[in-house]
Amino acid sequence: MHGAAVYNGGMNSVDLKDLLARHFGFDGFRPLQAEIADAVMQGRDTLVLMPTGGGKSLCYQLPALALSGVTLVISPLIALMKDQVDGLRANGIAAGFLNSAQSSEERRRIQQMAFEGRLKLLYVAPERITQQGFHLFLNALDISLIAVDEAHCISEWGHEFRPDYRNLKMLRALSPQTPVIALTATATERVRDDIAAQLELRDTRVFVGGFNRPNLFYSVLPDRDKYDATVGYLRNHEGESAIIYRGSQRGTEDLAADLAEDGIEALPYHAGLDAEIRARNQERFVRDEVPVIVATVAFGMGIDKPDVRLIAHYEMPPSVERYYQETGRAGRDGLKAECILFYGPSERRRQEFFLDRMTDDAERDSARAKLQAMLRYCNPGACRRGVLLRYFGESPRVDSCDACDVCMSETFDATVISQKILSAVVRTGERFGSTYVSQVLRGENAPKLDERGHRNLSVFGIVQNYSVPELRDIAGALVGRGLLAEGVEYPTLSITPDGRAFLKRREQIRLPMLRAPVTKTRRSAKDAEAEYDTELFEELRALRTRFARERGVPPYVVFGDATLRHMARSFPQSEDSLLSISGVGNKKLEDFGAAFLKTITEYAESNEIEDKTSAPEKQTRKPRPAKRDRRDSTTHRTLELARQGLSIQQIAYDRGMTTSTVTMHIESLIESNALPQPERYLPNTNRVSKILDALDTAGGDRLKPVRDLLGSDYSYDEIRLVNAFLKRSVSSDTVWADESVTI
Numbered sequence: 001m002h003g004a005a006v007y008n009g010g011m012n013s014v015d016l017k018d019l020l021a022r023h024f025g026f027d028g029f030r031p032l033q034a035e036i037a038d039a040v041m042q043g044r045d046t047l048v049l050m051p052t053g054g055g056k057s058l059c060y061q062l063p064a065l066a067l068s069g070v071t072l073v074i075s076p077l078i079a080l081m082k083d084q085v086d087g088l089r090a091n092g093i094a095a096g097f098l099n100s101a102q103s104s105e106e107r108r109r110i111q112q113m114a115f116e117g118r119l120k121l122l123y124v125a126p127e128r129i130t131q132q133g134f135h136l137f138l139n140a141l142d143i144s145l146i147a148v149d150e151a152h153c154i155s156e157w158g159h160e161f162r163p164d165y166r167n168l169k170m171l172r173a174l175s176p177q178t179p180v181i182a183l184t185a186t187a188t189e190r191v192r193d194d195i196a197a198q199l200e201l202r203d204t205r206v207f208v209g210g211f212n213r214p215n216l217f218y219s220v221l222p223d224r225d226k227y228d229a230t231v232g233y234l235r236n237h238e239g240e241s242a243i244i245y246r247g248s249q250r251g252t253e254d255l256a257a258d259l260a261e262d263g264i265e266a267l268p269y270h271a272g273l274d275a276e277i278r279a280r281n282q283e284r285f286v287r288d289e290v291p292v293i294v295a296t297v298a299f300g301m302g303i304d305k306p307d308v309r310l311i312a313h314y315e316m317p318p319s320v321e322r323y324y325q326e327t328g329r330a331g332r333d334g335l336k337a338e339c340i341l342f343y344g345p346s347e348r349r350r351q352e353f354f355l356d357r358m359t360d361d362a363e364r365d366s367a368r369a370k371l372q373a374m375l376r377y378c379n380p381g382a383c384r385r386g387v388l389l390r391y392f393g394e395s396p397r398v399d400s401c402d403a404c405d406v407c408m409s410e411t412f413d414a415t416v417i418s419q420k421i422l423s424a425v426v427r428t429g430e431r432f433g434s435t436y437v438s439q440v441l442r443g444e445n446a447p448k449l450d451e452r453g454h455r456n457l458s459v460f461g462i463v464q465n466y467s468v469p470e471l472r473d474i475a476g477a478l479v480g481r482g483l484l485a486e487g488v489e490y491p492t493l494s495i496t497p498d499g500r501a502f503l504k505r506r507e508q509i510r511l512p513m514l515r516a517p518v519t520k521t522r523r524s525a526k527d528a529e530a531e532y533d534t535e536l537f538e539e540l541r542a543l544r545t546r547f548a549r550e551r552g553v554p555p556y557v558v559f560g561d562a563t564l565r566h567m568a569r570s571f572p573q574s575e576d577s578l579l580s581i582s583g584v585g586n587k588k589l590e591d592f593g594a595a596f597l598k599t600i601t602e603y604a605e606s607n608e609i610e611d612k613t614s615a616p617e618k619q620t621r622k623p624r625p626a627k628r629d630r631r632d633s634t635t636h637r638t639l640e641l642a643r644q645g646l647s648i649q650q651i652a653y654d655r656g657m658t659t660s661t662v663t664m665h666i667e668s669l670i671e672s673n674a675l676p677q678p679e680r681y682l683p684n685t686n687r688v689s690k691i692l693d694a695l696d697t698a699g700g701d702r703l704k705p706v707r708d709l710l711g712s713d714y715s716y717d718e719i720r721l722v723n724a725f726l727k728r729s730v731s732s733d734t735v736w737a738d739e740s741v742t743i
């Protein structure tokens with residue numbers, strides 16, 4: 001390693017912003033991203049704690065593009081590595097990976113590229129670092145930055161310790177001058193310190209993003225009819241990706257089978273499955289071939305899927321950490337997603353049963369404290385988000401988040417009943433749990449009360465209009481609001497300073513209605529994000545899937561849901577407009593632009609919808625590869641090759657594009673009558689006549705019904721080509737043909 005990278009050599013956040021637009025197609029930074037990238041550019045060691053979906057990857061990917069040499073990325077999972085690299089390449093970024101899953105030939109090829117300085121990012125599995133010869137290879141590279149992803153894996157205190165991560169010390173020793181950026185979503189203070197110590201970070205800048213995930217809607221539903229609730233939800237959200245977590249391996253298989261019987265495609269995932277089946281099930285989920293996966297805790301770390309719209313917990317997990325982490329896999333793309341937990345009293349008993357069987361005292365106490373925190377989350381009295389955030393040491397300023405079932409439910413004036421509960425807690429000496437306090441208020445359980453002399457208290461029997469379970473829920477809500485505190489070892493209630501102030505000042509309080517049904521209005525019309533043309537969205541999704549299959553990458557690598565929704569909301573109908581969509585960079589415009597524009601334009605024309613983007617203003621933002629006239633230059637290049645008599649396959653090969661993209665170009669060219677001898681590009685006459693029949697029968701502009709008629713033996717490409725040919729014949733008869741043509 002030369003260690004001679006020049007940091008911050010004139011590169012500032014404006015230039016980074018330019019790279020952000022050019023390669024990723026994003027118009028701005030997420031919180032902290034710019035600051036972090038700046039610190040990295042200055043050559044500082046950095047430690048980044050950000051929730052899942054916060055956008056950690058860009059914090060090193062952007063500097064990697066700006067710095068002179070290669071950025072080494074340490075990433076724990078082989079499966080993820082490939083997807084990440086595919087994602088970068090789809091954005092036109094030179095990236096590669098080295099791991100044990102690839103052939104030695106492929107490895108050599110990547111090493112050679114790195115060696116020649118032709119890679120900006122090189123992903124490496126941690127176990128490679130100790131391998132013979134690897135040091136020699138690293139020494140020969142010009143490494144500008146080392147990024148350690150999932151950095152908590154280095155710590156034994158973390159929940160995903162990976163001994164291989166300890167090798168990273170060696171890496172540091174090998175290249176002491178190279179700055180390091182360590183990133184993780186889950187780190188307590190202890191783990192954080194450990195990461196810094198293990199990686200020997202110096203003069204470190206630490207960035208901590210909040211734990212709040214504003215796009216996640218949290219709710220807890222009674223577990224009585226959880227199967228029906230699950231089926232109902234999945235039917236209402238057909239095709240959306242969902243993960244259902246279960247506590248047992250058997251459970252995952254049973255539920256997946258039941259769902260399949262009810263017509264919902266679902267696959268199980270657990271550690272007991274054959275490795276091959278497990279990998280295949282995960283793969284099919286990630287590639288959108290199956291919408292639902294029913295999994296144990298074993299499923300997760302390898303999941304980088306940004307468009308998971310539902311995380312349901314069929315059983316309660318044993319801790320808030322686990323719950324937060326598992327729900328964190330929802331909505332990484334920033335779009336709304338739901339987290340549903342099914343809970344009922346039997347759940348509590350089930351968990352307590354496990355607790356009682358623990359033999360180690362310290363372990364049991366710690367597990368009990370964790371369970372209590374989880375139960376607090378299940379309590380219907382306090383904002384779910386608030387409980388989560390407070391658990392992680394944050395103090396959310398508002399009482400209501402507007403995105404959980406509690407905050408969305410009706411409230412009632414709970415002033416009097418709260419005063420009574422607080423008084424009863426004080427009068428009984430702050431030594432009892434909520435059940436006992438409730439019994440005192442209701443005047444129940446007389447023998448015990450007598451024994452303790454509590455029958456004579458002024459609060460004895462003063463409540464008749466609430467049951468004991470209801471009182472317990474209200475007490476739980478008061479804990480959630482910080483007026484009461486619950487003991488750690490035993491759930492005894494005590495009053496907090498805030499609680500005393502509440503009593504003294506006779507403050508008003510409103511609490512959520514108990515067991516109120518979840519309001520149905522949360523996907524309301526005022527929710528601007530939800531407003532997009534779902535029909536077009538589905539067409540774009542199908543197009544995305546087609547490209548993804550063709551290239552063997554997950555669909556989100558082509559375009560994420562957020563980008564497709566943006567398209568289905570703004571109807572871009574020119575390259576500039578398309579470029580103004582968040583998530584469309586230059587490379588993707590080049591590769592997929594023609595196809596997406598065609599679909600959108602056809603749809604918009606048949607529905608008379610205008611282009612709603614504000615492209616001109618953004619045009620300057622994303623530098624264009626070259627000035628172009630109305631005739632888009634990439635299609636034009638295809639035309640030049642077609643004129644030389646090349647076939648679609650030959651053109652694709654020549655231009656390093658997919659045949660699908662070239663087919664799109666050819667279609668446009670056929671339609672606009674620009675292509676000599678367009679018949680050359682049609683399938684044989686027999687197939688053409690079948691396709692013509694089907695087009696006739698299906699009518700309309702959509703190709704899916706046509707394809708359905710023909711069967712999977714026929715490709716969309718063929719159908720489109722024939723369709724284009726038809727359109728050409730029609731338009732050549734009409735006077736306005738030339739004006740109506742857009743390429």
Ligand code: ADP
Nearest residue numbers: 026028029030052053054055056057306332333
């Ligand atoms: P993390 O690693 O923190 O979980 P990722 O780096 O995977 O998060 O980013 C999550 C999602 O957010 C990705 O789909 C990514 O494309 C998107 N994203 C990241 N930064 C931005 C940005 N500045 N603007 C728009 N989308 C972004």
Ligand code: ZN
Nearest residue numbers: 383401404407
């Ligand atoms: Zn809330």
